[in-house]
Amino acid sequence: MTMAEGATMANTDYIIVIGDKNYSSWSLRPWLALKHCGVPFTEERIRLRQPDSKAEILRNSPSGKVPVLKTKAGLVWDSLAIFEYLAEQHPEAGLWPSDQEARAAARSISAEMHAGFVTLRNDMPMDLLSRLPAPPLSPALEADIARVVAIWTEARHRAADRGPFLFGAFSNADAMYAPVATRFRTYGVDLGPFGDDGSAAAYVDTIFAMPAMAEWTRGAEAEMRARAGT
Incomplete structure:
Protein backbone atom coordinates (compact mmCIF):
# COMPACT_ATOMS: atom_id res chain seq x y z
CA MET A 1 0.00 0.00 0.00
CA THR A 2 1.19 3.50 -0.77
CA MET A 3 -0.05 6.82 0.50
CA ALA A 4 1.05 10.39 -0.02
CA GLU A 5 3.48 11.23 2.76
CA GLY A 6 1.90 12.86 5.79
CA ALA A 7 -1.69 12.70 4.51
CA THR A 8 -4.23 12.69 7.33
CA MET A 9 -7.85 13.63 7.74
CA ALA A 10 -6.59 16.87 9.27
CA ASN A 11 -5.11 18.15 6.00
CA THR A 12 -7.34 16.66 3.34
CA ASP A 13 -11.12 16.45 2.99
CA TYR A 14 -11.08 12.85 1.85
CA ILE A 15 -8.88 9.81 1.54
CA ILE A 16 -9.98 7.26 -1.04
CA VAL A 17 -8.68 3.71 -0.83
CA ILE A 18 -8.40 2.21 -4.29
CA GLY A 19 -6.93 -0.78 -6.08
CA ASP A 20 -4.65 -0.93 -9.13
CA LYS A 21 -5.51 1.77 -11.63
CA ASN A 22 -5.03 -0.62 -14.53
CA TYR A 23 -7.53 -3.16 -13.20
CA SER A 24 -9.88 -1.70 -10.60
CA SER A 25 -12.99 -0.52 -12.38
CA TRP A 26 -14.86 0.12 -9.15
CA SER A 27 -12.04 2.33 -7.89
CA LEU A 28 -12.12 4.45 -11.04
CA ARG A 29 -15.77 5.34 -10.63
CA PRO A 30 -15.73 7.39 -7.39
CA TRP A 31 -12.26 8.70 -8.18
CA LEU A 32 -13.71 10.41 -11.26
CA ALA A 33 -16.56 11.79 -9.16
CA LEU A 34 -14.10 13.17 -6.62
CA LYS A 35 -12.08 14.80 -9.39
CA HIS A 36 -15.23 16.41 -10.73
CA CYS A 37 -16.04 17.82 -7.30
CA GLY A 38 -12.69 19.61 -7.26
CA VAL A 39 -12.15 18.94 -3.56
CA PRO A 40 -8.84 17.96 -1.95
CA PHE A 41 -8.37 14.23 -1.58
CA THR A 42 -5.56 11.75 -1.14
CA GLU A 43 -5.23 8.22 -2.50
CA GLU A 44 -4.29 5.12 -0.60
CA ARG A 45 -3.51 2.45 -3.16
CA ILE A 46 -3.61 -1.26 -2.45
CA ARG A 47 -2.05 -3.60 -4.96
CA LEU A 48 -4.54 -6.27 -5.95
CA ARG A 49 -3.94 -9.94 -6.73
CA GLN A 50 -1.27 -10.25 -4.04
CA PRO A 51 -1.13 -12.65 -1.07
CA ASP A 52 -1.76 -9.83 1.39
CA SER A 53 -4.28 -7.87 -0.70
CA LYS A 54 -7.36 -9.09 1.16
CA ALA A 55 -5.84 -8.35 4.56
CA GLU A 56 -4.78 -4.87 3.44
CA ILE A 57 -8.25 -4.13 2.12
CA LEU A 58 -9.92 -5.40 5.31
CA ARG A 59 -7.74 -3.04 7.33
CA ASN A 60 -9.49 -0.19 5.56
CA SER A 61 -12.87 -1.43 4.38
CA PRO A 62 -15.48 -3.34 6.41
CA SER A 63 -16.84 -4.89 3.22
CA GLY A 64 -13.43 -6.30 2.26
CA LYS A 65 -13.61 -4.49 -1.06
CA VAL A 66 -12.32 -1.30 -2.63
CA PRO A 67 -13.06 1.51 -3.01
CA VAL A 68 -13.75 3.02 0.38
CA LEU A 69 -13.92 6.73 1.12
CA LYS A 70 -12.50 7.99 4.41
CA THR A 71 -14.22 11.17 5.51
CA LYS A 72 -14.14 13.27 8.66
CA ALA A 73 -17.57 11.82 9.45
CA GLY A 74 -16.51 8.19 8.98
CA LEU A 75 -16.21 5.58 6.23
CA VAL A 76 -18.30 5.30 3.10
CA TRP A 77 -17.87 2.12 1.09
CA ASP A 78 -19.32 0.90 -2.19
CA SER A 79 -19.09 3.08 -5.28
CA LEU A 80 -22.77 3.92 -5.49
CA ALA A 81 -22.90 4.93 -1.82
CA ILE A 82 -19.86 7.14 -2.38
CA PHE A 83 -21.63 8.79 -5.33
CA GLU A 84 -24.62 9.59 -3.17
CA TYR A 85 -22.46 10.89 -0.33
CA LEU A 86 -20.48 13.19 -2.63
CA ALA A 87 -23.65 14.45 -4.31
CA GLU A 88 -25.07 15.27 -0.89
CA GLN A 89 -21.93 16.98 0.36
CA HIS A 90 -21.19 18.88 -2.85
CA PRO A 91 -24.47 19.82 -4.54
CA GLU A 92 -22.66 22.55 -6.47
CA ALA A 93 -20.80 19.86 -8.44
CA GLY A 94 -24.00 18.65 -10.10
CA LEU A 95 -23.15 14.97 -9.73
CA TRP A 96 -26.78 14.16 -10.50
Missing part, protein backbone atom coordinates in the same frame (compact mmCIF):
# COMPACT_ATOMS: atom_id res chain seq x y z
CA PRO A 97 -28.70 16.08 -13.19
CA SER A 98 -30.79 18.97 -11.90
CA ASP A 99 -33.82 18.01 -14.01
CA GLN A 100 -36.01 15.58 -12.07
CA GLU A 101 -36.69 13.24 -14.98
CA ALA A 102 -33.04 13.17 -16.06
CA ARG A 103 -31.95 12.64 -12.45
CA ALA A 104 -34.25 9.64 -12.11
CA ALA A 105 -32.91 8.18 -15.35
CA ALA A 106 -29.30 8.78 -14.30
CA ARG A 107 -29.88 7.03 -10.99
CA SER A 108 -31.66 4.17 -12.74
CA ILE A 109 -28.94 3.43 -15.27
CA SER A 110 -26.28 3.79 -12.58
CA ALA A 111 -28.06 1.26 -10.41
CA GLU A 112 -28.45 -1.03 -13.43
CA MET A 113 -24.69 -0.90 -14.04
CA HIS A 114 -24.03 -1.44 -10.33
CA ALA A 115 -26.22 -4.53 -10.11
CA GLY A 116 -25.97 -6.11 -13.54
CA PHE A 117 -23.81 -6.86 -16.58
CA VAL A 118 -22.18 -9.86 -14.90
CA THR A 119 -21.10 -11.49 -18.16
CA LEU A 120 -19.53 -8.27 -19.44
CA ARG A 121 -17.59 -7.92 -16.19
CA ASN A 122 -16.40 -11.53 -16.18
CA ASP A 123 -15.60 -11.95 -19.87
CA MET A 124 -14.10 -8.50 -20.43
CA PRO A 125 -12.37 -7.48 -17.19
CA MET A 126 -10.88 -4.01 -17.02
CA ASP A 127 -7.30 -3.96 -18.28
CA LEU A 128 -6.91 -0.30 -19.13
CA LEU A 129 -3.48 -0.26 -20.76
CA SER A 130 -3.77 -3.46 -22.77
CA ARG A 131 -5.14 -4.08 -26.23
CA LEU A 132 -6.52 -7.61 -26.28
CA PRO A 133 -8.57 -9.76 -28.65
CA ALA A 134 -12.27 -9.76 -27.95
CA PRO A 135 -13.49 -12.86 -26.12
CA PRO A 136 -16.00 -15.21 -27.73
CA LEU A 137 -19.31 -13.40 -28.00
CA SER A 138 -21.75 -15.58 -26.13
CA PRO A 139 -25.44 -14.65 -26.26
CA ALA A 140 -25.17 -13.29 -22.72
CA LEU A 141 -22.18 -11.10 -23.58
CA GLU A 142 -23.87 -9.85 -26.74
CA ALA A 143 -26.95 -8.96 -24.70
CA ASP A 144 -24.87 -7.02 -22.17
CA ILE A 145 -23.05 -5.04 -24.86
CA ALA A 146 -26.27 -4.32 -26.74
CA ARG A 147 -27.90 -3.07 -23.55
CA VAL A 148 -25.00 -0.70 -22.81
CA VAL A 149 -25.16 0.63 -26.37
CA ALA A 150 -28.92 1.17 -26.02
CA ILE A 151 -28.48 3.04 -22.73
CA TRP A 152 -25.79 5.27 -24.13
CA THR A 153 -27.58 5.92 -27.41
CA GLU A 154 -30.88 6.87 -25.79
CA ALA A 155 -29.21 9.14 -23.26
CA ARG A 156 -27.05 10.86 -25.86
CA HIS A 157 -29.99 11.47 -28.18
CA ARG A 158 -31.91 13.14 -25.37
CA ALA A 159 -28.97 15.28 -24.27
CA ALA A 160 -27.36 15.98 -27.65
CA ASP A 161 -27.81 19.74 -27.34
CA ARG A 162 -26.61 19.98 -23.72
CA GLY A 163 -23.09 18.53 -23.87
CA PRO A 164 -21.15 15.36 -24.74
CA PHE A 165 -21.92 13.26 -21.66
CA LEU A 166 -24.85 10.95 -21.02
CA PHE A 167 -27.00 13.75 -19.60
CA GLY A 168 -25.15 16.63 -21.21
CA ALA A 169 -22.85 17.64 -18.37
CA PHE A 170 -20.72 15.10 -16.52
CA SER A 171 -22.61 13.21 -13.82
CA ASN A 172 -22.29 10.15 -11.64
CA ALA A 173 -23.77 8.13 -14.49
CA ASP A 174 -20.69 8.90 -16.58
CA ALA A 175 -18.42 7.86 -13.73
CA MET A 176 -20.35 4.61 -13.46
CA TYR A 177 -20.02 3.78 -17.18
CA ALA A 178 -16.46 5.03 -17.73
CA PRO A 179 -14.89 1.60 -17.01
CA VAL A 180 -17.15 0.07 -19.65
CA ALA A 181 -15.75 2.52 -22.19
CA THR A 182 -12.26 1.31 -21.29
CA ARG A 183 -13.32 -2.30 -21.80
CA PHE A 184 -14.67 -1.60 -25.26
CA ARG A 185 -11.37 0.01 -26.22
CA THR A 186 -9.22 -2.68 -24.58
CA TYR A 187 -10.99 -5.48 -26.44
CA GLY A 188 -11.53 -3.60 -29.69
CA VAL A 189 -15.29 -4.03 -29.65
CA ASP A 190 -17.03 -2.75 -32.78
CA LEU A 191 -20.27 -1.31 -31.43
CA GLY A 192 -21.96 -1.02 -34.81
CA PRO A 193 -23.36 -4.56 -34.85
CA PHE A 194 -24.91 -3.90 -31.43
CA GLY A 195 -27.10 -1.06 -32.66
CA ASP A 196 -24.72 1.87 -32.41
CA ASP A 197 -25.51 4.73 -34.76
CA GLY A 198 -22.23 6.38 -33.85
CA SER A 199 -23.41 7.85 -30.56
CA ALA A 200 -21.92 5.10 -28.38
CA ALA A 201 -18.54 5.13 -30.14
CA ALA A 202 -18.43 8.92 -29.80
CA TYR A 203 -19.22 8.57 -26.11
CA VAL A 204 -16.20 6.28 -25.65
CA ASP A 205 -14.08 9.04 -27.18
CA THR A 206 -15.67 11.56 -24.80
CA ILE A 207 -14.68 9.48 -21.77
CA PHE A 208 -11.09 9.13 -22.94
CA ALA A 209 -10.86 12.85 -23.72
CA MET A 210 -11.52 13.77 -20.08
CA PRO A 211 -8.45 15.25 -18.34
CA ALA A 212 -9.28 13.17 -15.28
CA MET A 213 -9.29 10.01 -17.38
CA ALA A 214 -5.91 10.93 -18.82
CA GLU A 215 -4.60 11.49 -15.29
CA TRP A 216 -5.89 8.08 -14.16
CA THR A 217 -4.24 6.48 -17.19
CA ARG A 218 -0.91 8.11 -16.39
CA GLY A 219 -1.23 6.76 -12.88
CA ALA A 220 -1.83 3.27 -14.24
CA GLU A 221 1.24 3.59 -16.45
CA ALA A 222 3.36 4.72 -13.51
CA GLU A 223 2.19 1.80 -11.40
CA MET A 224 3.01 -0.68 -14.15
CA ARG A 225 6.48 0.83 -14.63
CA ALA A 226 7.13 0.63 -10.90
CA ARG A 227 6.19 -3.02 -10.83
CA ALA A 228 8.44 -3.72 -13.77
CA GLY A 229 11.29 -1.96 -12.01
CA THR A 230 11.73 0.66 -14.71
Whole structure:
Protein backbone atom coordinates (compact mmCIF):
# COMPACT_ATOMS: atom_id res chain seq x y z
CA MET A 1 0.00 0.00 0.00
CA THR A 2 1.19 3.50 -0.77
CA MET A 3 -0.05 6.82 0.50
CA ALA A 4 1.05 10.39 -0.02
CA GLU A 5 3.48 11.23 2.76
CA GLY A 6 1.90 12.86 5.79
CA ALA A 7 -1.69 12.70 4.51
CA THR A 8 -4.23 12.69 7.33
CA MET A 9 -7.85 13.63 7.74
CA ALA A 10 -6.59 16.87 9.27
CA ASN A 11 -5.11 18.15 6.00
CA THR A 12 -7.34 16.66 3.34
CA ASP A 13 -11.12 16.45 2.99
CA TYR A 14 -11.08 12.85 1.85
CA ILE A 15 -8.88 9.81 1.54
CA ILE A 16 -9.98 7.26 -1.04
CA VAL A 17 -8.68 3.71 -0.83
CA ILE A 18 -8.40 2.21 -4.29
CA GLY A 19 -6.93 -0.78 -6.08
CA ASP A 20 -4.65 -0.93 -9.13
CA LYS A 21 -5.51 1.77 -11.63
CA ASN A 22 -5.03 -0.62 -14.53
CA TYR A 23 -7.53 -3.16 -13.20
CA SER A 24 -9.88 -1.70 -10.60
CA SER A 25 -12.99 -0.52 -12.38
CA TRP A 26 -14.86 0.12 -9.15
CA SER A 27 -12.04 2.33 -7.89
CA LEU A 28 -12.12 4.45 -11.04
CA ARG A 29 -15.77 5.34 -10.63
CA PRO A 30 -15.73 7.39 -7.39
CA TRP A 31 -12.26 8.70 -8.18
CA LEU A 32 -13.71 10.41 -11.26
CA ALA A 33 -16.56 11.79 -9.16
CA LEU A 34 -14.10 13.17 -6.62
CA LYS A 35 -12.08 14.80 -9.39
CA HIS A 36 -15.23 16.41 -10.73
CA CYS A 37 -16.04 17.82 -7.30
CA GLY A 38 -12.69 19.61 -7.26
CA VAL A 39 -12.15 18.94 -3.56
CA PRO A 40 -8.84 17.96 -1.95
CA PHE A 41 -8.37 14.23 -1.58
CA THR A 42 -5.56 11.75 -1.14
CA GLU A 43 -5.23 8.22 -2.50
CA GLU A 44 -4.29 5.12 -0.60
CA ARG A 45 -3.51 2.45 -3.16
CA ILE A 46 -3.61 -1.26 -2.45
CA ARG A 47 -2.05 -3.60 -4.96
CA LEU A 48 -4.54 -6.27 -5.95
CA ARG A 49 -3.94 -9.94 -6.73
CA GLN A 50 -1.27 -10.25 -4.04
CA PRO A 51 -1.13 -12.65 -1.07
CA ASP A 52 -1.76 -9.83 1.39
CA SER A 53 -4.28 -7.87 -0.70
CA LYS A 54 -7.36 -9.09 1.16
CA ALA A 55 -5.84 -8.35 4.56
CA GLU A 56 -4.78 -4.87 3.44
CA ILE A 57 -8.25 -4.13 2.12
CA LEU A 58 -9.92 -5.40 5.31
CA ARG A 59 -7.74 -3.04 7.33
CA ASN A 60 -9.49 -0.19 5.56
CA SER A 61 -12.87 -1.43 4.38
CA PRO A 62 -15.48 -3.34 6.41
CA SER A 63 -16.84 -4.89 3.22
CA GLY A 64 -13.43 -6.30 2.26
CA LYS A 65 -13.61 -4.49 -1.06
CA VAL A 66 -12.32 -1.30 -2.63
CA PRO A 67 -13.06 1.51 -3.01
CA VAL A 68 -13.75 3.02 0.38
CA LEU A 69 -13.92 6.73 1.12
CA LYS A 70 -12.50 7.99 4.41
CA THR A 71 -14.22 11.17 5.51
CA LYS A 72 -14.14 13.27 8.66
CA ALA A 73 -17.57 11.82 9.45
CA GLY A 74 -16.51 8.19 8.98
CA LEU A 75 -16.21 5.58 6.23
CA VAL A 76 -18.30 5.30 3.10
CA TRP A 77 -17.87 2.12 1.09
CA ASP A 78 -19.32 0.90 -2.19
CA SER A 79 -19.09 3.08 -5.28
CA LEU A 80 -22.77 3.92 -5.49
CA ALA A 81 -22.90 4.93 -1.82
CA ILE A 82 -19.86 7.14 -2.38
CA PHE A 83 -21.63 8.79 -5.33
CA GLU A 84 -24.62 9.59 -3.17
CA TYR A 85 -22.46 10.89 -0.33
CA LEU A 86 -20.48 13.19 -2.63
CA ALA A 87 -23.65 14.45 -4.31
CA GLU A 88 -25.07 15.27 -0.89
CA GLN A 89 -21.93 16.98 0.36
CA HIS A 90 -21.19 18.88 -2.85
CA PRO A 91 -24.47 19.82 -4.54
CA GLU A 92 -22.66 22.55 -6.47
CA ALA A 93 -20.80 19.86 -8.44
CA GLY A 94 -24.00 18.65 -10.10
CA LEU A 95 -23.15 14.97 -9.73
CA TRP A 96 -26.78 14.16 -10.50
CA PRO A 97 -28.70 16.08 -13.19
CA SER A 98 -30.79 18.97 -11.90
CA ASP A 99 -33.82 18.01 -14.01
CA GLN A 100 -36.01 15.58 -12.07
CA GLU A 101 -36.69 13.24 -14.98
CA ALA A 102 -33.04 13.17 -16.06
CA ARG A 103 -31.95 12.64 -12.45
CA ALA A 104 -34.25 9.64 -12.11
CA ALA A 105 -32.91 8.18 -15.35
CA ALA A 106 -29.30 8.78 -14.30
CA ARG A 107 -29.88 7.03 -10.99
CA SER A 108 -31.66 4.17 -12.74
CA ILE A 109 -28.94 3.43 -15.27
CA SER A 110 -26.28 3.79 -12.58
CA ALA A 111 -28.06 1.26 -10.41
CA GLU A 112 -28.45 -1.03 -13.43
CA MET A 113 -24.69 -0.90 -14.04
CA HIS A 114 -24.03 -1.44 -10.33
CA ALA A 115 -26.22 -4.53 -10.11
CA GLY A 116 -25.97 -6.11 -13.54
CA PHE A 117 -23.81 -6.86 -16.58
CA VAL A 118 -22.18 -9.86 -14.90
CA THR A 119 -21.10 -11.49 -18.16
CA LEU A 120 -19.53 -8.27 -19.44
CA ARG A 121 -17.59 -7.92 -16.19
CA ASN A 122 -16.40 -11.53 -16.18
CA ASP A 123 -15.60 -11.95 -19.87
CA MET A 124 -14.10 -8.50 -20.43
CA PRO A 125 -12.37 -7.48 -17.19
CA MET A 126 -10.88 -4.01 -17.02
CA ASP A 127 -7.30 -3.96 -18.28
CA LEU A 128 -6.91 -0.30 -19.13
CA LEU A 129 -3.48 -0.26 -20.76
CA SER A 130 -3.77 -3.46 -22.77
CA ARG A 131 -5.14 -4.08 -26.23
CA LEU A 132 -6.52 -7.61 -26.28
CA PRO A 133 -8.57 -9.76 -28.65
CA ALA A 134 -12.27 -9.76 -27.95
CA PRO A 135 -13.49 -12.86 -26.12
CA PRO A 136 -16.00 -15.21 -27.73
CA LEU A 137 -19.31 -13.40 -28.00
CA SER A 138 -21.75 -15.58 -26.13
CA PRO A 139 -25.44 -14.65 -26.26
CA ALA A 140 -25.17 -13.29 -22.72
CA LEU A 141 -22.18 -11.10 -23.58
CA GLU A 142 -23.87 -9.85 -26.74
CA ALA A 143 -26.95 -8.96 -24.70
CA ASP A 144 -24.87 -7.02 -22.17
CA ILE A 145 -23.05 -5.04 -24.86
CA ALA A 146 -26.27 -4.32 -26.74
CA ARG A 147 -27.90 -3.07 -23.55
CA VAL A 148 -25.00 -0.70 -22.81
CA VAL A 149 -25.16 0.63 -26.37
CA ALA A 150 -28.92 1.17 -26.02
CA ILE A 151 -28.48 3.04 -22.73
CA TRP A 152 -25.79 5.27 -24.13
CA THR A 153 -27.58 5.92 -27.41
CA GLU A 154 -30.88 6.87 -25.79
CA ALA A 155 -29.21 9.14 -23.26
CA ARG A 156 -27.05 10.86 -25.86
CA HIS A 157 -29.99 11.47 -28.18
CA ARG A 158 -31.91 13.14 -25.37
CA ALA A 159 -28.97 15.28 -24.27
CA ALA A 160 -27.36 15.98 -27.65
CA ASP A 161 -27.81 19.74 -27.34
CA ARG A 162 -26.61 19.98 -23.72
CA GLY A 163 -23.09 18.53 -23.87
CA PRO A 164 -21.15 15.36 -24.74
CA PHE A 165 -21.92 13.26 -21.66
CA LEU A 166 -24.85 10.95 -21.02
CA PHE A 167 -27.00 13.75 -19.60
CA GLY A 168 -25.15 16.63 -21.21
CA ALA A 169 -22.85 17.64 -18.37
CA PHE A 170 -20.72 15.10 -16.52
CA SER A 171 -22.61 13.21 -13.82
CA ASN A 172 -22.29 10.15 -11.64
CA ALA A 173 -23.77 8.13 -14.49
CA ASP A 174 -20.69 8.90 -16.58
CA ALA A 175 -18.42 7.86 -13.73
CA MET A 176 -20.35 4.61 -13.46
CA TYR A 177 -20.02 3.78 -17.18
CA ALA A 178 -16.46 5.03 -17.73
CA PRO A 179 -14.89 1.60 -17.01
CA VAL A 180 -17.15 0.07 -19.65
CA ALA A 181 -15.75 2.52 -22.19
CA THR A 182 -12.26 1.31 -21.29
CA ARG A 183 -13.32 -2.30 -21.80
CA PHE A 184 -14.67 -1.60 -25.26
CA ARG A 185 -11.37 0.01 -26.22
CA THR A 186 -9.22 -2.68 -24.58
CA TYR A 187 -10.99 -5.48 -26.44
CA GLY A 188 -11.53 -3.60 -29.69
CA VAL A 189 -15.29 -4.03 -29.65
CA ASP A 190 -17.03 -2.75 -32.78
CA LEU A 191 -20.27 -1.31 -31.43
CA GLY A 192 -21.96 -1.02 -34.81
CA PRO A 193 -23.36 -4.56 -34.85
CA PHE A 194 -24.91 -3.90 -31.43
CA GLY A 195 -27.10 -1.06 -32.66
CA ASP A 196 -24.72 1.87 -32.41
CA ASP A 197 -25.51 4.73 -34.76
CA GLY A 198 -22.23 6.38 -33.85
CA SER A 199 -23.41 7.85 -30.56
CA ALA A 200 -21.92 5.10 -28.38
CA ALA A 201 -18.54 5.13 -30.14
CA ALA A 202 -18.43 8.92 -29.80
CA TYR A 203 -19.22 8.57 -26.11
CA VAL A 204 -16.20 6.28 -25.65
CA ASP A 205 -14.08 9.04 -27.18
CA THR A 206 -15.67 11.56 -24.80
CA ILE A 207 -14.68 9.48 -21.77
CA PHE A 208 -11.09 9.13 -22.94
CA ALA A 209 -10.86 12.85 -23.72
CA MET A 210 -11.52 13.77 -20.08
CA PRO A 211 -8.45 15.25 -18.34
CA ALA A 212 -9.28 13.17 -15.28
CA MET A 213 -9.29 10.01 -17.38
CA ALA A 214 -5.91 10.93 -18.82
CA GLU A 215 -4.60 11.49 -15.29
CA TRP A 216 -5.89 8.08 -14.16
CA THR A 217 -4.24 6.48 -17.19
CA ARG A 218 -0.91 8.11 -16.39
CA GLY A 219 -1.23 6.76 -12.88
CA ALA A 220 -1.83 3.27 -14.24
CA GLU A 221 1.24 3.59 -16.45
CA ALA A 222 3.36 4.72 -13.51
CA GLU A 223 2.19 1.80 -11.40
CA MET A 224 3.01 -0.68 -14.15
CA ARG A 225 6.48 0.83 -14.63
CA ALA A 226 7.13 0.63 -10.90
CA ARG A 227 6.19 -3.02 -10.83
CA ALA A 228 8.44 -3.72 -13.77
CA GLY A 229 11.29 -1.96 -12.01
CA THR A 230 11.73 0.66 -14.71
